[in-house]
Amino acid sequence: MLKSKDVIGLPVINLNEGNQIGKVSDLIINPTEKKVVILELNEKVGLFKKSQSSLTLDKISSIGSDAVTVENLEFDKDIPKELESYRFTNLVGRNIMLENGSILGKLGEITFSFPSGEITTLTIKDNKTNLFGEEKGEVEMSKIRTIGKDAIIVFNR
16 A cells, blocks of 8 residues: 555656656546546756656556656646646645534545555544644545545545
C-alpha cells in the first residue's frame, strides 16, 4: 500500500534513459471508481523552466520508496475536465462526514494500491487539536458513500 504523502514529491525516472523527467506533484482521483488514476508531474523542460504533464497509472512501471519509474515517455497532456476538481491536494482538508451530517474530521491522507490505484483507506485529521491536525483515525473505502468536491460522505452504519 502507498500513502499519498510518500508518493507526492518522488522523482519520476525514465528506465530507458536513466534520467529524471520530473517529480510527482499531485494525485488525480476518480471519485466514481474511488481510485487514483493519474499522477500529475512537474516536468523539467530546461534549466529554469517546468511544465505540468500527467501519467495514467497504466503507463507507470513501478512506484518505489525512492522513485516512480516509467518505461516510455508517453505523457497525457490534459487531465479530463471532470477530474480537475479531484486533485488530492484540493481534497485535503475537506470534511469527512456521516450521512446524518455529523462531521468526523477532515481528509488528511489516502492509502492506495499499485497498479490498480484502488483507494483502501482515508486518514481523518482533527484540525481542532492543533495547527497541523492530529490523526484521528482511518475509514475504509467500503464505508465511503461519496467522494465529492466539497465533502466526503461516509455511510451511517
